[in-house]
Amino acid sequence: MKVALLGAGHIGQTIARLLQGSGDYQVTVMDKSAAALAKLEPVGVKTLVVDTEDAKALFAALKGQETVINALPYHLAITVAHVALEAGCNYFDLTEDVAATKEIKRIAEGAKTAFMPQCGLAPGFIGIVAHHLAKSFDSLHDVKMRVGALPAFPTNALKYNLTWSVDGLINEYCHPCESIHDGETIAALPLEGLEHFSLDGTEYEAFNTSGGLGTLCETLAGRVRNLDYKTVRYPGHRDLMMMLLHDLQLKSDQETLKNIMRKSMPATMQDVVLVFVTVSGMRGGSLVQEVFARKIFADRDEAAPLSAIQITTAAGICAAVDLFREGKLPRAGFIRQEQVELPAFLANRFGKAYQQSRQVESIG
Structure with a gap:
């Protein structure tokens, strides 16, 4: 091709x-x-x-x-x-x-x-996972999607290093967030909906950001009670971004904020990607919950190191193109991420980057 x-x-x-x-x-x-x-x-x-x-x-x-x-x-x-x-x-x-x-x-x-479109990590792989889990329920209650691309060794007050596009980062912090609440599609505010959880003994926070749901709001409309996507960061990050964007009014001067971040926040190849999806609902007359939780780590190969966000994002779009080339996706028109079957994605030579990651067995 x-x-x-x-x-x-x-x-x-x-x-x-x-x-x-x-x-x-x-x-x-x-x-x-x-x-x-x-x-x-x-x-x-x-x-x-x-x-x-x-x-x-x-x-x-x-x-x-x-x-x-x-x-x-x-x-x-x-x-x-x-x-x-x-x-x-x-x-x-x-x-x-x-x-x-x-x-x-x-x-x-x-x-x-x-x-x-949207063939990366979030939107992208996260939607494939959520839709796969949702299909196994007779009726859906809650679908919660959480993703974070984080520095492995945070040292600054934001507890963050640049791991991908600054433009994309600020964009998702500033635009309304599609979600479903009590069966109704709503536009939630970015940086709101703060929650805390622990994974593998590490504390994290999560909050609303734009775009991560992809087209799932449309796909699951009328079938789910609550559906939302939140970005994962280390505790304290959200409050400082609220101060920068709202108190200092840099939301209306995003180029200045982007320039500050590019000049003062080092990029890192030493990162980790968290993928955390929980789906609850009725199955066989019982209320049950399914969880998909993974950590994908950077490749520290000295000759060709790759960050975790490089691995996961590139794997997502390469797997999509490869599945299309193999005739496993529609040949024309608009293709949603949730039209990809998770088993086919994980079996794909590129999608295996997620399969070979470490599965997290317990969540506190």
């Missing part, structure tokens, strides 16, 4: 290595940064310098490609999806942006090619 991979950042480079290494994909990585593309020379993929914000230049570059994998910043998702449609390409991305996903769904109506 001929694949155009847009974006040569940390995640894009990991995707390129996985697909190229499989031997089943002809990958061309496109980015406006020649320096970023140069880092892929040892991988052996084709590279092309393209202004990815210029729709005409992008269309010219995508002609002749079968599939587009969009690993660019979330604000380019709609533009790239439109260009993919025009170029006759299948489209996959990692966006967590709710508005972008709704527009991509509209773009996909009647399309002869496939459009599958």
Whole structure:
């Protein structure tokens, strides 16, 4: 399969290595940064310098490609999806942006090619897990989805290091959060709904953030009493972000906040990803609960280290593309994450990154 991979950042480079290494994909990585593309020379993929914000230049570059994998910043998702449609390409991305996903769904109506956004960790894998668990119930009560990408060794007051896109991080902290409460779809406030829990003896907090549910609100509407998604952090992080965004009013000056974080908060490759889903409801006349809890750790290989967020995000989108190539997903139109079968995902050569993680047996 001929694949155009847009974006040569940390995640894009990991995707390129996985697909190229499989031997089943002809990958061309496109980015406006020649320096970023140069880092892929040892991988052996084709590279092309393209202004990815210029729709005409992008269309010219995508002609002749079968599939587009969009690993660019979330604000380019709609533009790239439109260009993919025009170029006759299948489209996959990692966006967590709710508005972008709704527009991509509209773009996909009647399309002869496939459009599958939100193929990362959350939204993405977390929705596949939640839907899989939910299917085993006669009636659903509560579906709770919790995900955190955290530094393994937090040292600052925020107890956080940059592990992925600052743009995506601030976006999910600032936009309304879809959820279902008492059977009604609502828009909850970001950073609200604070809760605490322990996992493997470590204390965490969780709070509302935007986008993590993907399309599950729509899929489970009328079938579940309560459905929500929250981001996991170490205790104290939420209060400091509330102070920055609201008390200091940086929500209305997000570029300043992003610049501060980029300059003052070190990135880390030493991270851990938590995936924690609980589903309760009726089965066989009894009220029961199912739990899926995993920790995925960074790969500390000295020659090619990978952060946990790189591993999980790249595995998510590579598995989606691979399942599509194998004919296990619809060939055209809009594809939801929950249309992926969890067993098929975990059996996939890329999805195995989650299978090989450490399952958490007990939760306090």
